Amino acid sequence: MNKPIRTISIFCLLLFVALMLNATYLQYYKAGALDKDPQNRRVIAAAFSRERGAILVGRDPVAQSVSTDDQYKFQRTYSQPFKYAPLTGWFSYYSQTGIEQSQNDVLSGDDSLLFVTKLVDLLSNDSSKGGSVELTIDPAAQTAAYDGLRALPGDVQGAVVALEPSTGKILAMVSLPTYDPNKLAGHDFSEAGKAYDQLNANESEPLLNRAIQTRLPPGSTFKVVTAAAAIESGNYSADSQVPGGAEYTPPQTGNVIDNEGRDCGTSRIPFAQAMENSCNTTFAALANEVGAEGMRKQAEAFGFNSHYLEDLGPQAESNFPTDDALSPAFVAQTGIGQYEVAATPLQMAMVVAGIANGGTVMRPYVVDEVQSPELDVLDKTEPSELSRAVSSSTASELTKLLVATVDDGTAYPAAIPGVVVAGKTGTAQSGIDNVPPYAWFVSFAPADDPKVAVAVMIQKADIPRGEIAGGQLGGPIAKAVMEAVIQ
């Protein structure tokens, strides 16, 4: 019987080897994936009771872990909760959003950048601490944007984004209505859950970061893109004559586009006048001259139909119709930022930032530095080029038009004495009954050496329908933000 016993022993050996291989697979190779599973409460509980790194704006933490006496040892606190909530997000036992989520590895101390710190902690038997994240936000600009948007009457729904054109740094990002992340990060989980349910059920969607998650028709601010496409085509410069007139009827249709009473001359008018008075007829006609494909390519060169924000999410992709055989009636509508054109405030800020930066759109980013718990800089984001949207000559022609629009046109509320400002207003039809138009404003300054580009979007405020205008509502906010950066 010894031969079968030997065979059985080999069989048993195989069984045990299989067990050991499987255990190794589970605890070594698969461990990382298991730790990342959102259902894995161990990782969250551990992260919850660890000293998490701070989220810094300048030198001030807007989110930090404060030690407590309860079992989780640390309470996440937000010092300026409402102003920064769309950026920081929240860190609760059940979920994380915003920077708390996108930079979780650094903040919790799991990132490989923090390897040395972790090793030292391990050897010295200290409980490990997370690294800090410094944002690109300019606190003055953020405050100006937040205060400006909040000063509008009623329950405001809107967003402001400010970029540094030369780098893509996000200098301000505000979204209203906002919320208090402190209430979601509390250790009384039933209270926190209740707070979350309330916010989540709220019709005005306070948990939404409108700056990157809300897409709306950009209206007349999109005329900047149409103008860019027209000038890039080589047929126009800032001094050219463009099609004008009180009415424009696209080929093959009967839908008439008018200018809502603004002076757009007769058949040919100067380009500057068309931009200053935001002439729908001009840009609808220009859009058809450029064609659906040319319009799409220009929009995509500025970032439409793509995903580019890497350190904050989830980002909604701005939309431009991808059908190159679009009928002229619709192409005309896209030329004035209507039909299926939909942009996030960040996207519109990138359009003006690209023009301000000589035609090069920089990839937007919000995490400037990753720091160790000892505040050593471990990683600094290098600005990177996202695309060349227009040539530098086109950019300077566009700048002339936009400066004229502030100096002599609809964008005058953004004018800053002693500073050359470029800007464009927008009032977009919602296309939905009983939903008032959306007010937009985009600008950058100083026009000769741009330091800041701003987009303001007001989705809803307590303003009579007839008085909603991008210039009146958004202009002063954009001005305040630009002033905060320049001064």
Next chain:
Amino acid sequence: MAQNSGSFLGFVHRRRRGAELFLLVLALAVGIGAYAAVGIGVEGEVPADIIGYGGWLAVLVVGCHVVVRFVAPYADPVLLPVVAALNGLGLAVIHRLDLAYAADSSDATPAGFARQQLIWMTLGVLLFIGTLFVLRDHRVLQRFTYTSGLGAIVLLLLPMLPGIGATINGARIWIHLGPFSFQPGEVAKVLLVIAFAGYLVLHRDALALAGRRVLFVDLPRGRDLGPILAMWLISLGILVFQHDLGSSLLFFGLFLIMLYVATERPGWLIVGGGLFLLGALAAYKLISHVTLRVDVWLHPMSYYDKSPGSFQPVEAMFGMGWGGLIGRGFGDGSPQRVPYANSDFIISSIGEELGLTAVIAVILLYGLIVERALRAALVCRDGFGKLVATGLAAIFALQVFVVIGGVTSLIPLTGLTTPFLSYGGSSLVANWVIIALLLRISDQARRPIPDLSGPDEIADSEATQVVKLQS
């Protein structure tokens, strides 16, 4: 020594009792050290009762050693230390989970599973010693072939009786007698090994020689299929009526291995393997809870928040992944998140807090038990002893594979205890008796052949036995 002259080629096994004692000290260090580590990790100090606890463990283990030294001097020196280490580690982990349960519940008194387990261990050790004292020669058991078989069947049927049988966690494998609850299946498996061994040693020739050759494989005769079909049906019955997937698999696998060893014919493995596949497939198609187990095994993540679902195995995977290579350390994991972390899923608790290192160590310890048991089977001089030792080794191998494989999602989950580690009296006591039987067989096997020329009582009985076998 005069006895050595009679041994084959002059070779004689050394007793190695000193080596056993040395290994036992190491095993005690594991058990008591783990208990102290639990105290330090969870409560920040060495437990106050470490002297009493350690002393008690030491008394039990050294007691075993002393008894072995006197009544089974040639027994394998590795088995007892391995078992002592596993049992000590299991006690510490159960104690760790007691503390975790106490921390999670409102009343601060520990649940006391560890204390209970220590009592069971004491009982197990007493039975171990009793077995070694009473059973001076394992061949005596062959007389109880049919008694054991009947006993096993009665024990397996007991949980089905109304009144004393009870369904716990969906499996009807428990009986309640007054304040005690008991899993008769744990004892039944020992009796089954004895019954199979006794039966097979008598009928091996018939089962081995007759048959026809198909495609280079000797297939058995149809009429000899009776026993294997009967065993197959019993296994299926356990599965269908008691919902006990693990035991069903264990019993059938055990019988198959013993049949193969007894007959030396791989054909039986093919027949048995085919029957197993047939049964498994039918069970998967027809029995809903088996279907669920397999589906949960294939897609664990999508059943996580369903009920019944995969919360338990997925939590075990999360825990083991969280433990990683060296584990979180006692007190720094959350092994109590896994339901039944101190019984069926104890290996996930070990994986989480002591890491892959400890899991591999535990698997290797089980491997050592199986290896030493099979070695005893190899050197054993009688067929019955060989079969019993092989059967006991197979039980260990299969049970460890089924339970650890189930917990680590290598195979679908089936409920079985992890020998010596898991909380559970029936299993612990039965396993101590199994070790006693293995020690007895290895003692007989390694003992020098008695001088047959002299009037020796043991030699006489052995001679009689052999004649009887060949008749």
